Amino acid sequence: MQTEPMPAEQMQAEQMRAEQVQAEQVAAFRRFNRYFTRRIGALDDHYLGQGRPLGEARLLFEVADAETGVSLRTLRARLGLDAGYLSRMAKALEAQGMVRISVHPDDNRLRMVELTPAGHVELKEQNRRADVRTADLLTGLDGRQRTELTEAMATARRLLRLAAITVERVDGAAPDARACLEAYAADLTARFGSFTASDLVGPEEVSGATGAFFVAYEEGRAVGCGGLRTLEPGVGELKHVWVHPGARRLGLARRLLEHLERAAAERGLNLLRLDTNASLTEARAMYRACGYREIPAYVDHVYADHWFEKRLPPATPLR
Amino acid sequence: MQTEPMPAEQMQAEQMRAEQVQAEQVAAFRRFNRYFTRRIGALDDHYLGQGRPLGEARLLFEVADAETGVSLRTLRARLGLDAGYLSRMAKALEAQGMVRISVHPDDNRLRMVELTPAGHVELKEQNRRADVRTADLLTGLDGRQRTELTEAMATARRLLRLAAITVERVDGAAPDARACLEAYAADLTARFGSFTASDLVGPEEVSGATGAFFVAYEEGRAVGCGGLRTLEPGVGELKHVWVHPGARRLGLARRLLEHLERAAAERGLNLLRLDTNASLTEARAMYRACGYREIPAYVDHVYADHWFEKRLPPATPLR
DNA sequence: ATAGTTCTTTGACTTTAGTCAAAGGTTCTG
DNA sequence: CAGAACCTTTGACTAAAGTCAAAGAACTAT
Numbered sequence: 001m002q003t004e005p006m007p008a009e010q011m012q013a014e015q016m017r018a019e020q021v022q023a024e025q026v027a028a029f030r031r032f033n034r035y036f037t038r039r040i041g042a043l044d045d046h047y048l049g050q051g052r053p054l055g056e057a058r059l060l061f062e063v064a065d066a067e068t069g070v071s072l073r074t075l076r077a078r079l080g081l082d083a084g085y086l087s088r089m090a091k092a093l094e095a096q097g098m099v100r101i102s103v104h105p106d107d108n109r110l111r112m113v114e115l116t117p118a119g120h121v122e123l124k125e126q127n128r129r130a131d132v133r134t135a136d137l138l139t140g141l142d143g144r145q146r147t148e149l150t151e152a153m154a155t156a157r158r159l160l161r162l163a164a165i166t167v168e169r170v171d172g173a174a175p176d177a178r179a180c181l182e183a184y185a186a187d188l189t190a191r192f193g194s195f196t197a198s199d200l201v202g203p204e205e206v207s208g209a210t211g212a213f214f215v216a217y218e219e220g221r222a223v224g225c226g227g228l229r230t231l232e233p234g235v236g237e238l239k240h241v242w243v244h245p246g247a248r249r250l251g252l253a254r255r256l257l258e259h260l261e262r263a264a265a266e267r268g269l270n271l272l273r274l275d276t277n278a279s280l281t282e283a284r285a286m287y288r289a290c291g292y293r294e295i296p297a298y299v300d301h302v303y304a305d306h307w308f309e310k311r312l313p314p315a316t317p318l319r
Numbered sequence: 320m321q322t323e324p325m326p327a328e329q330m331q332a333e334q335m336r337a338e339q340v341q342a343e344q345v346a347a348f349r350r351f352n353r354y355f356t357r358r359i360g361a362l363d364d365h366y367l368g369q370g371r372p373l374g375e376a377r378l379l380f381e382v383a384d385a386e387t388g389v390s391l392r393t394l395r396a397r398l399g400l401d402a403g404y405l406s407r408m409a410k411a412l413e414a415q416g417m418v419r420i421s422v423h424p425d426d427n428r429l430r431m432v433e434l435t436p437a438g439h440v441e442l443k444e445q446n447r448r449a450d451v452r453t454a455d456l457l458t459g460l461d462g463r464q465r466t467e468l469t470e471a472m473a474t475a476r477r478l479l480r481l482a483a484i485t486v487e488r489v490d491g492a493a494p495d496a497r498a499c500l501e502a503y504a505a506d507l508t509a510r511f512g513s514f515t516a517s518d519l520v521g522p523e524e525v526s527g528a529t530g531a532f533f534v535a536y537e538e539g540r541a542v543g544c545g546g547l548r549t550l551e552p553g554v555g556e557l558k559h560v561w562v563h564p565g566a567r568r569l570g571l572a573r574r575l576l577e578h579l580e581r582a583a584a585e586r587g588l589n590l591l592r593l594d595t596n597a598s599l600t601e602a603r604a605m606y607r608a609c610g611y612r613e614i615p616a617y618v619d620h621v622y623a624d625h626w627f628e629k630r631l632p633p634a635t636p637l638r
Numbered sequence: 639a640t641a642g643t644t645c646t647t648t649g650a651c652t653t654t655a656g657t658c659a660a661a662g663g664t665t666c667t668g
Numbered sequence: 669c670a671g672a673a674c675c676t677t678t679g680a681c682t683a684a685a686g687t688c689a690a691a692g693a694a695c696t697a698t
Binding site for chain 3: 390391392395402403405406407410426427428429430
Binding site: 639640641642643644645646647648649650651652653654655656657658659660661662663664665666667668 | 669670671672673674675676677678679680681682683684685686687688689690691692693694695696697698
């Protein structure tokens, strides 16, 4: 089947319609945005800051979020604050008995901040109050509407997160890449026991003209990865496609696949293979949905018991 | 069919499950809330305040929102600001040439604020930039995901608005009630020409032991109303159920009906009637969905051509 | 007409938020 | 081991945000 070139007028009409949709979507997004930040966000800030400057309250929440201690350095990056400003706020919280500040055991330059028991109590109380406020707000709706609302919010959050995640090509030996691969290895070890870090492909295989390695970032954190290497001329293999547990069910693996496939096409590969395990049912469904079909074993691994391949269309230039 | 009294243990289990659901919904709500205000809200504030204090920028937006002039008094209520603070900010915007401040024609105490042409230009530019930022954010998603996201947001906004609307019983002669009825009359006049304000029921009919009048409020604004009067012993009539155009499709009319029906039951009425017009197809569908069934004409109005009634169950005490 | 209310303005603050640069330890790198 | 790079603290600021109370002008109800 061949695609006919489209008449100019029709194409223009289509594009205009696409822009129209886009404009309407942008407007809907911003409508929500304004409504939500004004109504809910403002309210939240108001209550969050009860008895404490908003900045300090936010800092306290960020410290609590980390569960274990966080360095001032990390907090600075996450909250985007000035070093001096942060230093003073942390001290204020320490003076209030909410946090404990200590020196990092391995690096004496770093200060670690963690909640004191009193801080935990305070946070718990704040959370309780916020829960009550939220529940109050929800009582204006019946059960079905509540369900609908929370589902819509979950959907929106999922897609907003996905939209904010970027996938970047990095060297297979880069710290972020290694961190992902180690997490991936730990995952497999926990699941299959027999997996060891030596089963990972080397950085040199997933770089240069015959391979590639991608890392997905969410707000600066590496939350997923995937590698491509060449098995034989024209045939590539996907390795170590992994997504951080906290970033699953967003559709991120699919995005990683898209990048890997594009890289493969750019390298002149027209066939991609991969192996996976029966226990990863979702992964298998995802591969199938993305056009991969099951094939007999092309390689042997301790954990692999399903093999897939996909024929790639000829490379298309980046729009 | 008779409802069996539920065994105590089962009831408790049910209640616990309900609370469980509720807790999960509250948690989902708050998760979204935190994510959204942190990611989008903060970003928005950052850009909103470019070249101008955030407070002034917000004020400018609020003035623009009103389209026609707004009084400082209203702005104060909407933004929750101190009178002195607001007075100064308004002056600052005036000095920048963004707004014009004048005295209210009917009340010399009030100051009216409205955008100057320069203010309109400025706002337009700000909006354009915000649109670009939003579009950028959306490019991280494919067309289907974008649609899904904007639909989820529209749903969430609709339900949040509905949750925030309160319905209150007020005197039929109260200013808010009159304002709603006038808007209602204007609606009908625009549609049918022949409707006049004298076709409205009098305040005395929708009050006391034989009637009731309800007004729906959204953030302090009256956005809907509905009246109940007694036609004959045991038979009531719903009159002037109306929802502000900007608050339609939220499910508000249904809420008004619930209040009216409860009031009717409390007054010992067991049959409710109402009339409506064929052109109000949505209203008719809503009445049907709420258990009203079509009956022959029980009264004659210039605009009425459909009549409904509903038999009420015996009064149940407020939970 | 008069007393009480309402709305805005003004002056005189305080607190919060945020910036900048110098300086003092620490750690990394060649 | 010397110098560069890092991380935090401190001092010295500025700008924005917000509060309070007094006072004046305008309206409303009696």
